[in-house]
Amino acid sequence: MNHTRSALRVLCAPAHYFMDGKEGGSEPLWAHEIVRTVALLSSQVVAVTGYVIAGDLPENVRVVSVGGKRGDNFLSAAIAARFVARYSVAAIREFWMMKPDIVHHVLPFGLGQTFNPLLLFLGDRPFVVGPVQGHSYRAHFEQMSLGGVKTNQGATTRAPLANRIAARLGSILTILNTHLLKRADIVVAITQEAADALPDEIERDKVVIIPPGVDTKRFSIRQERSGERLELLSVGYLLKRKRIDTVLRAVRRLLERDREVRLTMAGDGPEREALMCLATELGIREYVRWLGFIPNSEVGRVYREGDVFVSGSEHEGLATAYLEALSSGLPLVLAENSGSRSIAAMGAPARVVQCGDDEAMCRAIMDLAPDRVAVEKERLVAREFVEGRFDWAVIGERYVEAYQAAIKRRDVGHRARRA
Incomplete structure (x- = not known):
């Protein structure tokens, strides 16, 4: 593999709800390490995230935090909406200022959990999504806190209207996520099973398998x-x-x-x-x-x-x-x-x-x-x-290869449309 630093400018947005390079937690650590290792092989990386507990990040990384704190419950409609609003403003601003070569949607959760408003501004910019784990989080979304009452056993029950709203939002989010995956030039899945779980509409030739890593x-x-x-x-x-x-x-x-x-x-x-x-x-x-x-x-x-x-x-x-x-x-x-x-x-x-x-x-x-x-x-x-x-150095190289494949795929598609 090529260890030479490329001239790529990478916008990781979102780089998870937060990035954690110190205290633990699988998905926040994945986001942190993807940003860190990709930066070692790129000219510039900007990561837009909720907040960050940063380990050792290279000098060519700039983290844009939109606030929040560890323990925020993103099944709360209010907290999720606040994150999306703040993230959208910051990500769009960084996109226009940076003019990245590649946009990487780094949100390592299941399908159907999030949507990226940057899709409205990408144009022909190469776009990578992943890592995705394959299992659907629609059920999580349908559990979103939209108000309720406590039972004698301490559980929360929602009014029928809240249940209907949550179910409808879950359906809408699933549609938006399918659109996000269809727009992606490369979709990264962590295993073959995760790849097989992608919606049928997603072209299989743009799916690559890159597992999570570990700092050996x-x-x-x-x-x-x-x-x-x-x-x-x-x-x-x-x-x-x-x-x-x-x-x-x-x-x-x-x-x-x-x-x-x-x-x-x-x-x-x-x-x-x-x-x-x-x-x-x-x-x-x-x-x-x-x-x-x-x-x-x-x-x-x-x-x-x-x-x-x-x-x-x-x-x-x-x-x-x-x-x-x-x-x-x-x-x-x-x-x-x-x-x-x-x-x-x-x-x-x-x-x-x-x-x-x-x-x-x-x-x-x-x-x-x-x-x-x-x-x-x-x-x-x-x-x-x-x-x-699985060493993160190996995984970082594979992500840069995925970026290059996304750029090539976008260029080929652009030439085909012009022809």
Whole structure:
């Protein structure tokens, strides 16, 4: 690949609702790293975003923040509308001032969640969208907060009119997003499954697969291991769809079979208290460590303490945690979902089991536990697998190649129209 800096001027707008180069979170980190690595290969990058917690960005990057704060709920109609209004003004201003060679819509979420008002001003400017994860977020939009009342159980119910408005807005947004994808010269999908989920109207020859990346320099393989206890590690935001309950039940099965194991849970979230109660009910409380939120600066140390990465999540894209674990030399035991199928199909040392099947997860872990030589071999395979495919330096080069393909595609189309 060509490592020479090009003369490209890139406008990343939007560069997500916010960019986070320090505290964590997959999608905000993706946006930050795409901007950073693309800038290393371009002459100028301007990123328009909600707000930024910036890591080390090159000098040729200018970030335009339109305000907001971490934790803003973009399912709130008021917050979403405020962001769109501020973003639109800033993005249009930067577009006319910068006159970019390429516009990149960097909003790494599912289809049907956002629309870019810059489409009204692009003209013949090359336009790239992605990364998209493939799953639809229309259901999220239909949950948008348009007012409601609290029930005795604490849930919020909406009036019928609010429900109808949300459903109608979801339909309109889906139409707008299809138009956005049709206008794009290149659409970036993170996996083949994500590409297959694109609407039928999208030309398949303009879809490219570029996975998310990982900064492999931040992770390393632990050189020495002491003791017989197998250290299981799970990392992520504690939501119901993460199915941590499956992991906890698998740990109980391992202990019932006299396996010496400990599970470390890194991450916080609304399900933490319920999961801690479940661990107590299962009789495994003393075999589970709850670390809570771990900042990016410390996450490498947490991975180095593990032997095997486990996840019960029923719904994932190509999760950053999978890549971080592999960068640290950890083989994976994963519940089946789009991301786990994709990473296993690429050749990663991953064992994929049916979602919710704690017995199958237990057996997959047991396959690794008795053979220390095999585990150490898989650790080296895991690291090599990530370095060649997912390091952010490699991913940045692939995005620049996508920009060049978009420019070429737009030029060919322009000449065809003139002819």
